[in-house]
Amino acid sequence: MKIIKYMHIRIILILLISLPLTTLCKSDTDNYTDVDRNIDRAVEEGDYETIWKLSKDPDPEIRIRAMNGFMELGTEKSRSKIVDMLFDIDPTVRAHSAELLEKIGWKPKTDFVAVQYYIAKRDWKKVVSYQESAIDHIATRLKKDTDPQIRKEAAEALGEIPSETTYNILNEAYRHDKDPQVRLTAYQSMRKIQKVMTEELVKDRDNKGIDKRYILVGILILMAILTTLIFILPMIRKRGETG
Known part of the structure; x- marks a missing residue:
């Protein structure tokens, strides 16, 4: 009898627990x-x-x-x-x-809306094509989006727009985001930006070096011409006088 009694109690408890859930779903x-x-x-x-x-x-x-x-x-x-x-x-x-x-064939009229439209579609290649105009939009998704996958995609997209601004945004995500995959992607994008910016600095330095060499060569050529003229002009003048 005790066993039957306990079984009844268990059945009643199960029904009581499941009833609110059923009601909630309904x-x-x-x-x-x-x-x-x-x-x-x-x-x-x-x-x-x-x-x-x-x-x-x-x-x-x-x-x-x-x-x-x-x-x-x-x-x-x-x-x-x-x-x-x-x-x-x-x-x-x-x-x-x-x-x-x-579906209705709508087209964005401004870059501001266009960037958000492509973010909504998660077409990050299109988003990145807007370069600096897209940075704030992407940064918002990286900082505030509830979906870690979208934050990860946003971090990756920022890596395609190398600048000091995007580097700093990624650094914030790397230090503060709770999702390890987002932090990892932010770090990888930071490294990518570092590489691009370093290459640009080296290229710029080399170009400046080339410019300086051209200037130096130009000065030397000019000096050679002037020196030649200094020696030749008196000779030409002397020949003219004797002739």
């Missing part, structure tokens, strides 16, 4: 269903404000669904909001924004 699903209904209603009524409020929700999934609502609205104002969400803190939201914009 609650999340219901929440997204309600969000979708609200968005559908807002789209039908052309209610921009409701979708805009949802686009500010702390939950990235709700922000993504709100973006879909903006897409369905199809107004210039709603499309502009999708562009704004390229700057979202969450990488999945940024990526979804870029995907929607690509």
